[in-house]
Amino acid sequence: MSARIGIVGIGHCRFGNSSEYDLVDVIAYSANDAFRDAGGLHLRKEVDQVLVGNMAAGMFNHQTSVASALISRMDMEPCPAELVENGPASGASAIRLGYMAIASGMADVVLVAAGEVMRVVSGWEATNIVATMAHTEAEYNMGLTLPGFAGMFTRLYMEKYGMTERDLALVAVKDHDNGAKNIYSHVQLPVTIEAIADGENANVVNNYVAEPLRMYSTCPISDGSAAVILVNMDSPKAKLFPKKPIRIAGIASATDTHCVHNRKDPLVLDAVRISAEKAYKMAGVGPKDISLAELHDAFVIFELLNSEEVGFFERGKSFLGVRNRETEIGGRIPINTSGGLKAKGHPVGATGVSQVVELVRQLRGEAEEGRQVKDPKYGMAVNFGGFGNNVVTTILAKD
Amino acid sequence: MIDFSVYGEQTPHISGYKCLKCGTIFYPAPMVCKGCDAHRDPVTGKHWEQFDLEGPCKLLTWTRVWNLPEGFNRKFLMFGMVEFPNGLRASGRIECVGDPVIGATMEASVIEADERPGAPVKVFQFS
């Protein structure tokens, strides 16, 4: 029988602008929050392994060895600590490695803390730093950025399946509706379809970023952190944590070609599909069992493509589900109840952990009024690294 | 130590790579052939052939990017993904008037670009 590993503490700061704070303090804030949630800061002495998720502190903050710095900031010496860098999937990868540490028997309690402080540099520079995840010669050197790729994807999808720019705006309206109710969201203002698609000033309010993607199809640049505490549910240490664990039923990752142009069909995200299939198999469930999902929507097109790859919709049909309000809270499969990256924000290294924190809040029944999904059993998170070339899918269960 | 700069070229080119053992072609360069598992030694290039990737190609998709990264002092740039007749695909910049058309035949050439700090880089230009 495989290990039973659960989440017994969650921490999160409000995403937004933390550029006046030190990155390590920002990450430690959520780590402290997670210990308080788990039963008290004294529990940090029970931790066998710390894993830190961060994508680019070396470039954004001119800081390296972030895991070592966090240990000292948290008074946790001599606990082992490592940094996990996997682009925008660093957070979920850190959770997956934490799961593996416990499953291997080398640890019973793991702190996964993740964060990014991006707004210390200009928006131009941030876009450039994030673009370094692309292939240096064949993509980055061309001047291509992540919004550029997302724009090309969106155009292909629109040509092939008949989706409109208004459909993209409908996803944004839904995400901002949810984000407005989330205390942790960067953007806490709802938007209307009139303001960003139907009204006469919509083209100005919702200007093009990478055609046909507009500003409201693109996540903001955010700072922030999130943390979770993982426990071997069958170890004596589990009894130290008063809250009922939310079990990690499935967690898996998969990779795809580094260069986007080298995929047989650029619209097919193999790494999402394969990681989801593996996570479903590990959890012993299928798409119909999932009560809600946090799907990596750095660009709105990703939310749609991901929701197809994980089996919630047939290929090319997800935007019709959005038109039918199937992905809203109360719908058939609520997606991005947190507001998603679109409204909650996307501090790149923190996002994967933030998604899992949202699932725990929902499965515990602790989400804010108006965005709590009714009696959820299973939650899924898809954290997308690179341009879909390194993806982690996590399925949590309320037992 | 090998000083690669002494082999600098006058006209910029971007290479595709062909494994001479099985004939599989690649762009960008791999370190192992997916067709026959042959390795590629980037110093000697033995058993591999380099060829210029340029000329006619078909436009697969495109975008016009308005928020360019640091160093690009332009209002916007167009980017596209193309497929060459040999089946290889590439991403690069588009230079054309108005909106390009998906499926249209374009001409790929290579320019040197220096928007970013450091040495100039080779860039595909589809027009």
Ligand SMILES: [Zn+2]
């Ligand atoms: Zn070969």
